[in-house]
Amino acid sequence: MSLYGTMRTGVSGMNAQATRLSTVGDNIANASTAGYKKASTQFSSLILPSGQGSYNSGGVNASVRYSISDQGTFSYTTSDTDLAINGRGFFIVEGTDGVEYLTRAGSFVQLDDGTLVNAAGFKLMGYPYQSNVDPTIVINGFDGLTEINLKGGGISTNPSTAGYITANLPANEVVPYSKATSLVAFDSQGNTRKLDFTYTKTGDNAWSVTASYTDPTTSTTTTVLAPTALTFDADGKLETPAAGLLQTDELTISGAVLGELDIDISGLTQTGKGFESTGDINGSEASSAIGYEIGKDGVVSLKYESGELVPKFRIAMADVQSPDKLNPLAGNVYSQSMDSGVIVMGYPANGSYGSILSGALEDSNVDIAEELTSMIESQRNYTANSKVFQTGSELMEVLVNLKR
Template structure:
């Protein structure tokens, strides 16, 4: 056995325990870091070939692993922009370098420009929301993502396009009887426009309805006929369609008003259902984030309008992602390719608004590891010291 080899083995052991102690120090320092995933040190022996009955001591090498796939507990907060993922997946964030990264650190705060940034300065990314279909995503890349912005709709106005007006027309009135009611619609600039509907009895079980705005006819007269039970027969389909108007530079869209619930019974004229879509100009007063990642803006008129869908990502081997400063990760050769998706679909976890994922560090476990590392470091130093002393004895044999 080589005394030099013994000393080198002792040094190898001390270096390995120093590495372990470094991961312990990082874990303890980040025990309260949102979304932090602990590091651990794995040891592997280095065996040298032995010849002629002499044993050659090798040493030990270390490999640092990260428990990225191990989920932490949750801490609930009062901020709707604090986000946690319950299950598989990562948020996509953009750094100041313009590159996209993955993270579980969801302590996002709305900045003065409306963007959402976490405590490390990374901006949350997603797709523009569509009410008819999920946004098209690039499955294996970050193309098409945009910054989620909560002030993108500081003022909102939506022109009316459809509504409903169900009335009862009194069957016991004389021919020529006339009654008027109205609906408030919104033009493209959010102005209110009063649409009047005039019903006139033309014969038994027969009426006409005309829609007008400011004295100008925009639909009708349209014939409405009823059966002997007072149920609507025509028009079929039971819809009144108005013509579009340009009013003071704003567009009043063509309106499709359903009247299928109208009746003709021996009772007074009555409106049982009158509604129309659209809204006037209103300010953003808040926001909501659903468990499937839909970001909706809340307006002063009470309307909740979906604007974005938070994107999520995953890889085949999350524990092999490359950790970077700021508690973010990037793809590595061992992790596999990035696969995109949405919360609550294809195995991705749900998003919890008003919560943060805690670090998965166990302080008791780390302190135990610290004591073990300290004792093992001391033991390896004794091996080195003993080798050094034997070398001194060998040198002094000549005296």
């Protein structure tokens, strides 16, 4: 046995325990860091070849492993832009260097320009939303991603396209009894346009209906629905039009377009009761964005003054085959490594990807009690290894002094 080898073995043990203490220090320091994944030190022995009657002491090798795939608990907050992932996957964020990274740290805040940035300064990325169409994803790259912006909505207009009228026409009135009612529709620029529907009795169980628009500035009246015959059966049920549907004409008003409207009149009746009418038309007037909502599926919708929710973005997510093999970087982000597997893109609540929790943060998966225990163990082991080194040094001194 070599005394120098014994001393080197003691040094190897001290270095290994120092590495373990370093990971413990990092874990304790980041115990309150949202989305932080703990590091742990694993040891393996180093064995040197030994000869007949002699033993060569080896040492210990320390390697660091990250528990990235272990999900932490959740803490709920009062901010809707605090986001957590319940399940597999990572947020895609962009650094100031223009490079995309993976992270589980979802403590995002809205900047003045509308972008969402987490505590480390990384911007949240996603896809523009398309109604009833899933995003076109480059499954092995970040092409097509854009910054999610909560101020990108501007002014919203939602033109009217359809509506309904439910009315009772009095059967006992005599020809040419007439009654009018109105509905408000919205043109292509979000202006309100009042349409007047007039019902005129033309005979037994027979009526006609017209619709018109009167310009309030010029008092000009334009017909948008020519006289249309309505007939009822003996029980007062609508017979014609058989489809129970009216369609108004398109109308241009001061440069804006009030499009064709499909009006459902299947609820019309003719009875001995007096005239009464209800109805509604879809669409809304022009309004500004006043808030936002983020759904479990990662759809980011802007909320407008009219109460309308308009989807604008869909949060992007990514995953790899071996998350624990990702490269950890400063800012609680990760990049692909040779051992992690390729990055596969997707979006929340789809396939194996987790869902989004708005108003929540994923806690660090560090257990303080476990880390303090590891710290005490490392301290004791470091001391023991130093004693091995000290003993080897003392024996070397004895060997040198034999010559005296």
